[in-house]
Amino acid sequence: MRRIDYDTEQYQDYARGRALTERQQQTWISAFGAVLPKGRPLVGLDVGAGTGRFTPALARAFGPVTGVEPSVRMREIAQAQSPHPDVRYLAGSAEDMPVPSASADYALMFLSWHHVQAKPRAVRELARVLRPGGRLLLRANFSDHHPRPWWLEHFPRGFAADAALFQPLHEVIEMFTSDGWRVTAFGTVTEPSVGTLGDMLQRLRLRTLSFFAQLSTDELEAGFRRLEEAVAANPAAPAPVFAEPLLTLERR
Numbered sequence: 609m610r611r612i613d614y615d616t617e618q619y620q621d622y623a624r625g626r627a628l629t630e631r632q633q634q635t636w637i638s639a640f641g642a643v644l645p646k647g648r649p650l651v652g653l654d655v656g657a658g659t660g661r662f663t664p665a666l667a668r669a670f671g672p673v674t675g676v677e678p679s680v681r682m683r684e685i686a687q688a689q690s691p692h693p694d695v696r697y698l699a700g701s702a703e704d705m706p707v708p709s710a711s712a713d714y715a716l717m718f719l720s721w722h723h724v725q726a727k728p729r730a731v732r733e734l735a736r737v738l739r740p741g742g743r744l745l746l747r748a749n750f751s752d753h754h755p756r757p758w759w760l761e762h763f764p765r766g767f768a769a770d771a772a773l774f775q776p777l778h779e780v781i782e783m784f785t786s787d788g789w790r791v792t793a794f795g796t797v798t799e800p801s802v803g804t805l806g807d808m809l810q811r812l813r814l815r816t817l818s819f820f821a822q823l824s825t826d827e828l829e830a831g832f833r834r835l836e837e838a839v840a841a842n843p844a845a846p847a848p849v850f851a852e853p854l855l856t857l858e859r860r
């Protein structure tokens with residue numbers, strides 16, 4: 609995987625390129641609620657919070673949240689655009705979180721796990737910050753349980769290049785269970801459609817997905833040419849939905 613530096617790429621367009629509709633956000637919050645520990649309020653960590661796409665919604669639904677984010681630029685945008693009285697954004701990473709031991713009931717990692725460099729260290733750090741019985745909600749893709757977004761097929765090597773960003777599911781599970789965690793749930797969540805094919809194309813043009821950084825200039829040009837042609841045939845058609853994996857682990 610070509611490493612993404614969110615301080616130099618993606619940050620300007622991320623919030624627009626990856627914006628969630630109210631329905632999409634609600635779908636995720638319901639899915640998280642179903643696998644979180646019982647009882648409210650819960651103390652949460654949004655690890656790799658980015659621009660705070662989920663952080664205020666987590667606070668509204670479950671209780672106070674700390675968004676931990678290594679990129680200065682992403683954090684600045686979160687602070688400016690995603691404020692909430694029960695949310696704070698702090699510098700840190702999954703490997704090194706500026707919060708006390710056993711202080712959180714859950715941690716969400718929404719598409720941030722594959723960016724973590726020192727994964728064994730992150731497994732230990734996540735165990736440190738969660739209370740016994742605390743949950744880690746890993747919304748990650750896995751090379752062998754990979755969603756098939758409709759637009760990916762238009763890019764040369766599209767599916768293979770995207771799947772290669774992620775570990776196989778058994779490898780992630782092994783990393784955690786060999787360190788004392790247990791799997792409590794694995795399933796998929798189908799996010800409601802973003803809108804039309806045309807709406808989705810507008811977002812994809814912003815290239816706020818790590819996938820695009822893996823392709824050559826030629827592959828990108830060819831892919832966008834094909835995608836533009838396909839969408840031009842029916843831009844008002846609804847963008848198809850697809851199922852996205854969610855793995856839940858418990859710190860014992």
Ligand SMILES: C[S@@+](CC[C@H](N)C(=O)[O-])C[C@H]1O[C@@H](n2cnc3c(N)ncnc32)[C@H](O)[C@@H]1O
Binds near residue numbers: 659677678701717725
């Ligand atoms: C695809 S974005 C996801 C952001 C947010 N969770 C969301 O869903 O919008 C990936 C984020 O992970 C962050 N990240 C990179 N390395 C990380 C690490 N070691 N620990 C935690 N987050 C990391 C990036 O800075 C970036 O903000």
